[in-house]
Amino acid sequence: MQPASAIDIQSAVSLLTKTPQLLETLLADLPGGLFDWKPKPDRWSISEVLAHLAALEQVYGERVRRILAEDSPPLAKYDLEGAKARGEYSRGSAGENLAHFTRTRRSALAMLTHLPAPAGARTAIHSELGTITLAHLLHEWASHDLGHLRQIAELYRAYAFYPNSGPFMKYSNPQP
Template identity: 40%
Template sequence: MVQQLVAEYGSGYDQVKNAIGGLTKEELQFKPAPDKWSIHEIIIHLADAEIVGVHRMKRVLAEENPTLTAYNQDAWADALQYSLEDAARSLELFGLLRQTMLPALLRAEEADWQRCGIHEEAGPLTLAQLLERYVNHVRGHLAQIDRVLAAYREKQAQQ
């Protein structure tokens, strides 16, 4: 199970890149509703979330029961003006972060997967649970990208 998650984690960048490959600027910038993210903003978010995820997983591997801080993703998107960020650079950063973390996950031994950090909101989380969260995080945003594209195409068809 864990090895499948590691493999999917390692392919996350390619999955995202393939999902947005060939999209126009208009498709990337389209917001299905004022309070929803564009694909562009989703990409920025994935990079920021990966920064946090790599930090959390490395702390769990290196420290005894570290505190894992929470963050408000919507506040980050608003305050950091995700719509003005460079999505191509953020996608590249997301990929680099995954490439950087992957060797440590591949080297992890059986006992490492049970090492734990204490998340401020979720409580105790093992390395295996953190990995699963970050795999599921990409899965969720890939589905979100599909929904945004479907909404864009529906809007285009109505015009």
């Protein structure tokens, strides 16, 4: 693992900047029924993924603000299971959740785009992980985006294309 001072935060910020447009492009031509389709009862639909992304935008944004404003602030582990149990990811339509995500991301980007490189070395104390840096958090945020972009793409693939690929189904195994 690189020391925090050597981690390039701009690569993470660059990906975070691109995610809203990547989502809009990917979602533009989806069949209507796909937004609420689940491959299995315990898996998320695209609408739920978008609700999760919107909720996490607020969490990541608040963490960045605290790391920048405070010296080594304590950060609690995100309660994913609690959010699911409270039905937080079942609220709103895909369009509403995407719009909320995009608005919140724009606000975060206004804060992130002018960060000086040394800001990446600022620290926080995560309740489960211990000491983390802003650079670590930004790279996790970008990784989180990519993971859910992949998840949405796999849902699209499994719903709209895989069932109609005939004998080529032998060569692929979507994992939404």
